[in-house]
Amino acid sequence: MTGGGNEAARAAERVARExxxxxxxxxxxxxxxxxxAEDALAEAFASALKSWPADxxxxxxxxxxxxxxxxxQADAARRRHTRxxxxxHLKMMADEMDAAxxxxxxxxxxxxxxxxxxxxxxxxxxxxxxxxxxxxxGLTAQDIAAAFLISPATMGQRLVRAKxxxxxxxxxxxxxxxxxxxxxxxxxxxxxxxxxxKGWAEIGETGAPRLTEEAIWLGRLIVSLLPDEPEAKxxxxxxxxxxxxxxxxRAPDGAYVPLEAQDTSLWDETLxxxxxxxxxxxxxxxxxxxxxxxxxxxxxxxxxxxTGADTxxxxxxxxxxxxxITASPVxxxxxxxALAEAEGPAAALAAxxxxxxxxxxxxxxxxxxxxGHLLAEVGKGAEAYEALTVALGxxxxxxxxxxxxxxxxxxxxx
Amino acid sequence: MRYMMLIHNDDEALAAVPQQELYADWGAFNEALAKATGAxxxxxxxxxxxxxxxxxxxGKTDVLDGPYADTREQLAGYFVIDVPSLDEAIAWxxxxxxxxxxxxxxxxxxxx
Numbered sequence: 001m002t003g004g005g006n007e008a009a010r011a012a013e014r015v016a017r018e019x020x021x022x023x024x025x026x027x028x029x030x031x032x033x034x035x036x037a038e039d040a041l042a043e044a045f046a047s048a049l050k051s052w053p054a055d056x057x058x059x060x061x062x063x064x065x066x067x068x069x070x071x072x073q074a075d076a077a078r079r080r081h082t083r084x085x086x087x088x089h090l091k092m093m094a095d096e097m098d099a100a101x102x103x104x105x106x107x108x109x110x111x112x113x114x115x116x117x118x119x120x121x122x123x124x125x126x127x128x129x130x131x132x133x134x135x136x137x138g139l140t141a142q143d144i145a146a147a148f149l150i151s152p153a154t155m156g157q158r159l160v161r162a163k164x165x166x167x168x169x170x171x172x173x174x175x176x177x178x179x180x181x182x183x184x185x186x187x188x189x190x191x192x193x194x195x196x197x198k199g200w201a202e203i204g205e206t207g208a209p210r211l212t213e214e215a216i217w218l219g220r221l222i223v224s225l226l227p228d229e230p231e232a233k234x235x236x237x238x239x240x241x242x243x244x245x246x247x248x249x250r251a252p253d254g255a256y257v258p259l260e261a262q263d264t265s266l267w268d269e270t271l272x273x274x275x276x277x278x279x280x281x282x283x284x285x286x287x288x289x290x291x292x293x294x295x296x297x298x299x300x301x302x303x304x305x306x307t308g309a310d311t312x313x314x315x316x317x318x319x320x321x322x323x324x325i326t327a328s329p330v331x332x333x334x335x336x337x338a339l340a341e342a343e344g345p346a347a348a349l350a351a352x353x354x355x356x357x358x359x360x361x362x363x364x365x366x367x368x369x370x371x372g373h374l375l376a377e378v379g380k381g382a383e384a385y386e387a388l389t390v391a392l393g394x395x396x397x398x399x400x401x402x403x404x405x406x407x408x409x410x411x412x413x414x
Numbered sequence: 415m416r417y418m419m420l421i422h423n424d425d426e427a428l429a430a431v432p433q434q435e436l437y438a439d440w441g442a443f444n445e446a447l448a449k450a451t452g453a454x455x456x457x458x459x460x461x462x463x464x465x466x467x468x469x470x471x472x473g474k475t476d477v478l479d480g481p482y483a484d485t486r487e488q489l490a491g492y493f494v495i496d497v498p499s500l501d502e503a504i505a506w507x508x509x510x511x512x513x514x515x516x517x518x519x520x521x522x523x524x525x526x
Contacts, residue, residue, distance in 0.1 A: 122500055169522055170415040172499030180501075 012052035014217075019061040020045045021136040023069075025110035026100065027093055029173045034114075034135055034163045040093060044068035045138055062104035070097045111136055112225040113173045115218075119187040120171045127162045128191040129198075134159055136221075137214055147198050147211050182289075185226070189235045189291060192218045196239050212246075215239060223278070230282035234292030237278040241298035244271035256403040260341075264305050272302055293322045312342035329361050337370055345377035365394040369404065376411060385411050416496045416523040417503045423490035423516035425461045431515060439511035446509070447493065456493030456510070487516045494523070 020041060027037035044065045058064040073094060100107050118131035130148065133139045145155035165171070176184040192215055199211025219236035226232050248266035251257055279295045287293055297318045300311040319335035332355060340348035352371060361367040372387030385408060392404040428436075444455040462481040465488075469476045481488055491512060497503055500520065507518040 120500075122504075169520075170417075170498075170500045170503070172501050174499070174501070176501070 009053035012057050013049060015057045015061050016045060016048040016052060016065075017137055017217075019048075019065050020138045021111050021114075022107060022109055023062060023065055023100075024135050024138075025114035025173075026107050027096060028135075029110045029113065030096070031089055031093060032167045032170070032173065033089065033093075034117075034166055035160065036089070036093060038135070040073050040097070041065060041069045043072045060104050062107055063101050066097050066101040066104065070094065070101060073097070109225070110173060111221065113175055115188050115191075115222065116175055116184060117166055117171050117173050119184070119191045120166075121184075121187065122169055122171055123162055123165065127158055128187065129194045130155065130159060131162050132188075132191050132218065133195060133211075133214065136218065139214070147195075182231075185229060185231065186289070188222065189231060192222065193235055193239070193291070196242070200242060212239075212243060216243060230285045231289040231291050233278045233282035234289060234295045237275040237282065237295035238291050238298060240271045240275035240278070241295060241302065244268040244275065250399060254399050254402075256397075256399040259301060259305075262305070267302075275299070276302075287321065290322060290325055293318050293325070297322075312338055316342060329355055329358050330364070330366075333361065333364075333367055333370060336374075340374060340377075345374045349374045349378065363394060365391055365400075368394060372407070376407070381411055415499065415503075416494060416525065417500075418521045418523055419456075419493050419495065419503070419507060419510065420489060420519040420521060421456075421491040421493075421510065421512045421516065422487040422519060423512055424487050425463070425490070428490065428512075428515050429461075436511060443509060443511050447495070447506070451495050451497060451506075453493060453495045456491055458491040459489065462488035462490075490516070 023041055024034065024037045027040060028034045031037070047068060048061070048065060052058070073090075114135055115132055118135060119128040123131065130144045133144050134141070141156035141159055142152040144159075145152040148155065175181075195211050195218070196215035199213070199215060216236070216239050219232070219239055223229075223232050223236050244267050245259075245262060247268065248262040248264070249257055257263075275295065276299060279292070279299055282292050283296070287296070297315055300315045300318065303309055304311040315338045316335060319331060319338060323331045323335065333352060336348040336351040339351055349371075352367075352374070355361050355367060368387050368391035372384045372391055375381075375384035375387055388404055388408050388411070392401060392408065395401045395404060440456070440458070447453045448455065465481040467478040467480060467482045469478070483489070493506075493510070495503060495506055497506070503520045507513055507520060510518060512518070
């Protein structure tokens with residue numbers, strides 16, 4: 001496949017996805033029947049993905065999808081005599097499709113409301129990200145299952161159950177009231193960011209869908225739909241900063257390259273600039289939430305590596321602020337790693353001392369890796385070896401495993 | 415949608431609450447409930463120690479002195495509301511004076 005053809009296919013896929021999510025949200029908004037809306041559009045979406053890359057994207061993608069979906073739905077209704085209970089409901093959906101196909105430019109964008117539905121507190125936390133990936137992007141249960149390391153059948157069942165719950169419990173399709181917005185938006189952003197971190201971990205996998213790309217797309221969507229929310233911009237900036245370094249975080253032989261050793265000429269300047277611009281806009285309202293602060297930390301790393309300026313004190317101050325918001329042991333750990341750069345390994349080891357008794361980090365690989373690294377630096381070889389062995393035991397990524405095996409070998413020989 | 419709001423309280427904890435205050439809070443809550451949604455007032459149940467549980471098995475009637483569920487928090491009352499969505503139901507659960515002393519289970523009612 002040529003690069004150009006690939007690009008055309010991607011572009012067509014994007015348009016199909018854009019239309020699909022908008023139409024699912026529109027059709028499900030009144031009936032709260034997400035599964036029904038998806039059923040109505042599924043075949044149309046599949047044929048769009050097949051024919052648009054070759055034939056080109058139609059002038060009005062929404063109308064195209066609605067027309068095909070309407071035809072398929074009519075076929076299906078003729079084939080199986082629709083169960084009585086659902087008939088009225090299906091008719092309503094069909095009427096809506098007809099009306100919308102007449103004037104597709106007037107279809108309101110309810111995707112934001114649908115995202116809030118999917119990330120509603122009444123939906124099981126672990127299912128919020130899969131629901132958004134399926135309803136807004138049209139990813140299949142199989143694709144989502146691959147990213148979440150569970151069987152497609154199980155993922156399929158859990159998605160069906162979650163959609164049933166939206167309808168049964170009466171979860172609204174609405175953007176929350178101002179008072180509830182920060183908390184509820186956080187759930188939406190967390191779900192999108194979880195998709196990004198899932199994709200980030202799967203660095204070598206080329207077969208799995210590029211979840212990072214999907215998450216960034218969702219991030220852009222939510223920034224465009226909620227332009228006044230600094231946290232949405234902060235989250236997108238955070239993802240773009242991470243994405244900018246994609247090309248530099250592995251050596252040509254696939255080995256893991258830590259941030260301080262990365263070749264900055266391999267960083268994607270366009271993405272860095274976009275992230276910085278978003279963060280700047282977000283900061284105009286003053287720092288508010290965790291994503292904004294985390295993006296600011298990444299921005300300080302960029303400034304240090306690009307200009308050589310000592311940004312460690314600023315990073316420590318940002319971590320302190322972040323800890324006040326989250327009280328997370330992961331923040332304590334990351335702050336200690338920054339502290340090691342600013343004041344040396346002994347200070348950092350003292351800072352992570354309280355984590356030794358914290359059960360939440362007992363199986364957290366970065367804790368053991370950082371601990372082993374710091375112990376080695378202060379010359380406690382035997383303890384370092386022990387910690388790095390635990391880190392190795394907790395790693396699944398082959399590149400990280402190779403890196404740790406190298407460190408362990410050095411410790412043994414030194 | 416119509417929801418039945420099932421109030422579950424710890425009887426002991428509830429007994430320790432200043433009763434006059436609780437009555438006043440419930441009075442205000444029922445007033446608000448009636449004005450805003452047209453719902454009938456919430457019902458408070460006597461403590462679970464006053465419960466009797468009947469079960470029919472193989473044509474035999476089994477009468478037990480005590481509540482159905484063997485839990486610390488017991489069904490202590492309920493109210494029924496008709497609101498557009500779960501979010502409004504959650505808001506009414508938050509407002510209910512008894513929510514401070516236990517949990518409120520929100521159950522959609524099957525419509526005929």
